[in-house]
Amino acid sequence: MKKNPVDLEKQYLIQTYARSPIVIERGKGCWVWDAKGKKYLDFVAGLGVNALGHGHPRILKALREQAARAIHVSNLYYHPYQGLLAAELAKITGMDRAFFCNSGTEAVEGAIKLARAHGGRITKDKFEVVALDNSFHGRTIGALSATGQPKYRKDFEPLVPGFHFVRFNDIQDLEAHVNERTCAVIVEPVQGEGGIFELTREFLEAARELTRRHQAVLICDEIQCGLGRTGRYLASQEYGLKPDVVLLAKPLAGGLPLGAFLAREEVAASLAAGMHGSTFGGGPLACRVALEFLAVLREEKILANVRRVGQYFYKRLLALQKKHPLIRAVRGKGLMLAIDLDQPSRPFVEQALARGFIINSTHDTVLRFLPPLNIETKHVDLACGILDSLFTESSREAAKPVGEAAPVSAVRA
Numbered sequence: 001m002k003k004n005p006v007d008l009e010k011q012y013l014i015q016t017y018a019r020s021p022i023v024i025e026r027g028k029g030c031w032v033w034d035a036k037g038k039k040y041l042d043f044v045a046g047l048g049v050n051a052l053g054h055g056h057p058r059i060l061k062a063l064r065e066q067a068a069r070a071i072h073v074s075n076l077y078y079h080p081y082q083g084l085l086a087a088e089l090a091k092i093t094g095m096d097r098a099f100f101c102n103s104g105t106e107a108v109e110g111a112i113k114l115a116r117a118h119g120g121r122i123t124k125d126k127f128e129v130v131a132l133d134n135s136f137h138g139r140t141i142g143a144l145s146a147t148g149q150p151k152y153r154k155d156f157e158p159l160v161p162g163f164h165f166v167r168f169n170d171i172q173d174l175e176a177h178v179n180e181r182t183c184a185v186i187v188e189p190v191q192g193e194g195g196i197f198e199l200t201r202e203f204l205e206a207a208r209e210l211t212r213r214h215q216a217v218l219i220c221d222e223i224q225c226g227l228g229r230t231g232r233y234l235a236s237q238e239y240g241l242k243p244d245v246v247l248l249a250k251p252l253a254g255g256l257p258l259g260a261f262l263a264r265e266e267v268a269a270s271l272a273a274g275m276h277g278s279t280f281g282g283g284p285l286a287c288r289v290a291l292e293f294l295a296v297l298r299e300e301k302i303l304a305n306v307r308r309v310g311q312y313f314y315k316r317l318l319a320l321q322k323k324h325p326l327i328r329a330v331r332g333k334g335l336m337l338a339i340d341l342d343q344p345s346r347p348f349v350e351q352a353l354a355r356g357f358i359i360n361s362t363h364d365t366v367l368r369f370l371p372p373l374n375i376e377t378k379h380v381d382l383a384c385g386i387l388d389s390l391f392t393e394s395s396r397e398a399a400k401p402v403g404e405a406a407p408v409s410a411v412r413a
């Protein structure tokens with residue numbers, strides 16, 4: 001008998017994911033459908049990858065046309081799109097040069113190598129990296145070494161030596177850790193996986209000043225918060241900050257795997273031929289689609305939409321907080337928003353799913369919203385209506401005397 005995807009995965013996949021129990025088969029815009037034909041409003045958007053939702057006609061056209069011409073060309077040769085994409089990214093980020101890879105974690109790895117090579121040119125002992133508590137930079141060993149969350153690190157220690165962590169938004173702690181041995185400070189301007197926390201302008205300015213003083217590079221990991229998510233090309237642009245290195249991935253190629261680290265000229269010069277490379281990174285299909293993604297951001301005025309709809313969403317979440325005391329905080333910017341609950345958030349993810357609404361739980365008590373950047377206020381209304389009914393139901397259940405609470409299965413149905 002033919003097995004379904006869930007049974008097959010349970011039998012054959014290394015069990016690293018605690019997946020929600022639906023099989024997503026297709027999508028259109030901010031909607032997806034499961035194998036049973038049920039429709040869902042998707043406010044996870046492939047964890048920020050599907051920034052234009054599914055099936056955007058321009059992305060599909062670019063994909064089809066380029067797939068018919070050349071999917072892959074080795075980095076031994078030129079192709080028409082890698083240089084064009086690098087130039088476009090330089091224009092929107094203020095950086096000078098790019099290196100293309102396939103994922104966020106690879107962009108982090110490359111940036112660490114770049115920072116160490118750069119530091120090594122200044123003095124032999126300049127290899128230390130300062131990162132933040134509660135950060136998330138990826139799953140490979142270097143990126144994990146920069147990730148300030150013990151739950152991700154504990155099974156793989158010892159990690160790469162030379163990484164130090166400072167308290168979030170604590171300038172004194174930063175000052176205590178950045179010195180002549182530091183080659184890089186790496187920050188997410190808005191922490192994503194850690195629960196949507198924004199760095200303050202003061203902290204970012206202090207990081208900029210200290211890295212300059214000690215000839216270290218300031219790396220902004222904009223893999224989640226960049227490329228329009230907060231209503232600007234880079235979240236760090238909000239503060240007029242000019243980092244030395246910027247990391248991008250997630251939405252860059254409209255759903256195809258593509259990551260990049262971008263650097264200022266003087267820093268980029270520390271990587272010479274043969275020092276870094278990638279078989280897949282920066283292939284013609286991914287680069288051609290990424291160019292189309294950036295053109296859509298610009299021509300369809302997506303950043304303005306993010307600011308407008310994001311502000312509307314934020315206000316609606318604040319109104320929900322007023323009504324439902326279980327919401328401790330509303331956080332975020334643009335369409336990178338979260339609510340922090342006074343209880344575990346995971347059950348609400350499952351209940352929302354049962355009602356056709358896809359959201360994500362992170363940091364135990366946080367519900368994170370990363371919808372496509374082209375959603376409209378009517379989608380926010382639908383989303384907030386579902387959240388409102390879930391929270392109303394939850395407080396009704398909590399108010400019932402013990403013994404009367406509905407069984408979990410009934411609540412989820």
Ligand SMILES: Cc1ncc(COP(=O)(O)O)c(C=O)c1O
Binds near residue numbers: 103223
């Ligand atoms: C800020 C940040 N950096 C790095 C990564 C790692 O990216 P990837 O999963 O593509 O390796 C993520 C992924 O969520 C991220 O949010």
